[in-house]
Amino acid sequence: GLVIAGITVVVAQLSWRGWVNGARALMRGEVLFSPLPSGPTASPELAPLANELRNRMRDLEDEFRRSQGVHSEWNAERLRALLNTHISGDQVIVVSNREPYIHERTADGVVVKRPASGLVTAVEPVMRACSGTWIAHGSGSADRDVVDANDRLQVPPGHDDYWLRRIWLTPEEEQGYYYGFANEGMWPLCHVAHVRPVFRESDWEAYKAVNQRFADAVVAEARSEDPLVLVQDYHFALLPAMVREKLPQATILTFWHIPWPNPESFGICPWRKEILEGMLGSTILGFHTRYHCKNFIETVDRYLEARIEHEHSTIAFREKETLVESYPISIEWPDEDAMRSWPSVQACRLRVTERLGLPADVCLAVGVDRFDYTKGILERLNAVERLLEKWPQWIGRFVFVQVAAPTRSALEEYRSFQERIERVTARINERFSRPGYQPVHLLAAHHEPDAVNELFRAADMCVVTSLHDGMNLVSKEFVAARDDLQGVLILSRFAGAARELAEALIVNPYHVEETADALHRAASMPPAEQRERMASLRSTVRESNVFRWAGRMLLDAGRWRLRARIEARVRRHQVE
Incomplete structure (x- = not known):
């Protein structure tokens, strides 16, 4: 009996020491980031504890992420501080098709323009805060005249906050890619916009070649083996995997600025597998909404052999893990100095009414878009027509001004769409015009930000009727412009912004009657109700600004970089 008792004590002691040593290993992270060892030295009783600790660590990370950005305001200074603390010394490279500044030749010499682009509106303030290099297609007629021998120049003009590296494309490459x-192909496919996608083999070859050229430029610009690369939009679905092949330690954040369709719709693409594999070269893949994240994960599940962890929105493919997360994009909130420099609302209204010849008591609605079939401009015009039919008292007083910057005019779909809008505008004006009164003003030209801001401040309402939109920043720009707490936002439920801007009048743009009713309600809304709605909208947009969007992504990037470095150290210790 004593012998048996002695043996029992010894076994218990050894087991306890083994358990304690294993627990210490857990605390050091030696089995949190890699599987438990197998064989006679393994401690199977530690497996449940390892899994529990691993899951708890992820839960804590998720809680930390959710806590960021809601208790204090995000701004350029906070973003710079984040870069210094979380990504100190790491190089930031942005890749996009559209460049933030375009140099054009004119009769008066070379002029610098900022393109009408939601992407540029969102990303450019981030680059001013972080510095780094922005790689983009050089599309301006004078772009080559102002770069150095390496096709680079510092921007913004007069501030030189970061580098712009331009990539040159032949007309054939631009046409195909x-x-x-x-x-x-990709634009109508992802927007499910009732326009049939067109996929040509020659376009696909051009797309692959241009993606490779931009990827090579990223590698050439990288000063280390692990830069932070921010890939922007559907023009570069293949680039993440191409960069990953040359820079396996890089942290690649891809942000998809347009919607992601359901798996059945995406299955139309003949190269769906190659597109998905390219995107999964990303460390982090961002969309505007959880709905688009869900669609992407389901698409991968349908067409690729990958391990998907739905609880944490991660996809493991070819021994690399990608986090799929929602990051609602936004705008740079204007600071106090900028707002003080604006002309008063009364001055803006006077300028606009005089310039367009509008009546003094006009009820002014504005829309600001590119000439694109996804923006719901036709549906908007139909609603204006119905408003004037249903409430004839608005004839002579209600005016709709549509700013529509021409875009992609080389494509037949876009030319036909613009012609159709012009015909519908002419029809409405023919029906309802009176001496000194024209109900619809179509301004088919690019407007600089100051001109757009003047329109927003002059307007009684802004109308956003996108048929399908990733976010839509026009709605947020209108809110930011209204420091007088007046004006009404009418917003499509199919724009990502509708999930944040609940105090807008949310409409189904396909329902003409509903949108016309919203126009009437906005035109008749008491100032007190306008004030309450606009104050709430402004609070939302101010808190959820572009620096918070970037900060959340960069926080996640910093966390993943730290995890990768810990994993590498743990593996080195295990080998030793």
């Missing part, structure tokens, strides 16, 4: 595959 940009107008062809990206905008005749």
